[in-house]
Amino acid sequence: MANNLTYALVHEWLTPKATGGSELVVREILKCIDAEVYALIDFESTNPESYLFGRSIGTTFLQYFPLARNGVQKYLPFLPLAIEQLDLRHYDIILSSSHTVAKGVITTPQQLHICYCHATMRFAWDLTFDYLAHSFMGKGIPGIITRYLLHRLRQWDVLTANRVDYFIANSQHTASRIWRYYRRKAEVIYPPVNIDRFSYQTNKEDYYLIVSRLVSYKKVSLIVQAFNQLKLPLIVIGTGPELPKIRQLAQPNVQILGFQPDAVVEKYMANAKAFLYAAYEDFGIAPVEAQACGTPVIAFGAGGTLETVRDIRQHPESGTGILFAEQSVTAITDAVKTFVTYEMKFSPEVARSHAANFSPDIFQQRYLEYIDRCYHQKQNKLPESFPF
Known part of the structure; x- marks a missing residue:
């Protein structure tokens, strides 16, 4: 040129x-x-x-x-x-x-x-x-x-x-x-996706994570309701108009941290057992950022996540997450239970390698x-x- x-x-x-x-x-x-x-x-x-x-x-x-x-x-x-x-x-x-x-x-x-x-x-x-x-x-x-x-x-x-x-x-x-x-x-x-911003971590802690703007179409409230039923530890980072509603919904096993600086977000992302994502997005950068940390993703299987997250049930050797078929409490609950079944089969190295494509x-x-x-x-x- x-x-x-x-x-x-x-x-x-x-x-x-x-x-x-x-x-x-x-x-x-x-x-x-x-x-x-x-x-x-x-x-x-x-x-x-x-x-x-x-x-x-x-x-x-x-x-x-x-x-x-x-x-x-x-x-x-x-x-x-x-x-x-x-x-x-x-x-x-x-x-x-x-x-x-x-x-x-x-x-x-x-x-x-x-x-x-x-x-x-x-x-x-x-x-x-x-x-x-x-x-x-x-x-x-x-x-x-x-x-x-x-x-x-x-x-x-x-x-x-x-x-x-x-x-x-x-x-x-x-x-x-x-x-x-x-x-x-x-x-x-x-x-x-600035994957170098996120540290790669193989040893995960015992919590699940959401990092999101708290607006209605992100469906964070559905994830919170699902974890209320599961009684598993969930951390929610983000702010937005739905923050009061989500605080009201959350039971003791769900921590709502609100806005956090980048360094805090990166730390939680790297150490999470899995990253939750229920939005219907055209691409969606957050699931790729999670994979850059070696963190598997549990996501709504529509839109961009079909191209950025590999369901381990369809890709046993290269799976990076679990995809669920509808935005509902039941579907999210079932997906988390499925993740627990496959948890030991996920490879942080595979997730990081997949994220490098972006x-x-x-x-x-x-x-x-x-x-x-x-x-x-x-x-x-x-x-x-x-x-x-």
């Missing part, structure tokens, strides 16, 4: 509270590509603890809206309009990191736009009815307005898929969603190779025959 190409990297929002998998992808991209960064809002370039501190980052009018620092999801109707105001005409290659609207930036036919899709807009598609059921905006007259806004958002979402030249998905699961909603094929490149080095290599391939394909095609 030519060395004189200019790059713009577009992400949805950059705030101290946004520290998930998509932000890790942004960080790794910037390690290997000299790109100028754009986002709907940015409060990281002024955060001394951020790797983006002091960096010049382009933003939108949402930057100046009240309470934007706490997230712009509250301004959902304005997100499509805002992302379209970013002027990226002077760049050769646009790299979007998208789970909501970043892919909707406006580009020219001469530019190459590659979107790394962390998730399709789930609250507007398959989680619509969950979103409406758990939001005060889903009922009465506000509910009618919300349904109309989501309808228009789905139309915009499909329309803007045509602004992307090439899609990358963070899992086969996400790739299937991209095809379902946009009828576009996507290359699968798994996101980077290392940052592998991500960077595959990502750069794919951009190079896309660039040459675009250069070698006539405009009228270029496939969108």
